[in-house]
């Protein structure tokens with residue numbers, strides 16, 4: 001029996017295009033000025049140091065760190081320090097009204113419905129927890145953060161690793177089989193299933209569910225039975 005839903009964001013609740021064509025370019029463009037303005041503040045400095053360490057750069061090589069982060073954005077790398085810094089930069093864009101987070105048309109109503117049914121709702125995304133809270137706080141459907149009981153990012157582990165889902169299930173406190181994980185990425189669904197979670201694959205149009213889909217497969221949240 002489903003007691004909790006754990007959802008991915010990009011390609012699942014929201015379009016890949018919003019993340020890649022709006023959020024990523026905003027972070028790329030504003031990164032140099034953000035680092036110049038905030039680089040010595042403790043949280044930003046921590047993530048810049050982590051970037052330098054990961055890239056084998058000197059901790060004070062700010063130009064090299066910025067260039068590395070911009071390259072990682074171009075490569076869509078899911079690296080924790082990049083994701084943390086993106087979240088800090090996106091806050092300004094949401095606050096200024098430069099954008100609101102895209103949601104597929106049925107998503108907000110289904111989230112409300114599941115919550116009213118008594119299901120606990122959680123997010124697991126490569127975007128940082130701070131970025132996830134901004135995303136659902138400034139969505140096209142308004143502030144949806146009251147619906148969610150918790151958020152997980154890559155600090156708990158990679159999304160293609162079974163152990164990440166085992167840790168998430170332990171933190172949520174329901175049996176893994178009672179947690180339904182929603183994602184557009186088969187490797188993530190495989191890892192969740194290996195940890196014992198129920199899975200549903202989102203194949204958003206124009207994609208189509210393959211006839212031999214290895215997970216329950218739907219085109220939108222209205223087709224999910226929870």
Ligand SMILES: CSCCC(=O)C(=O)COP(=O)(O)O
Nearest residue numbers: 009010125126127131132135
């Ligand atoms: C939290 S909003 C931005 C999402 C993001 O940065 C990203 O890389 C998308 O990853 P997901 O795990 O949601 O597919």
Ligand SMILES: [Mg+2]
Nearest residue numbers: 008010011184
């Ligand atoms: Mg995704």
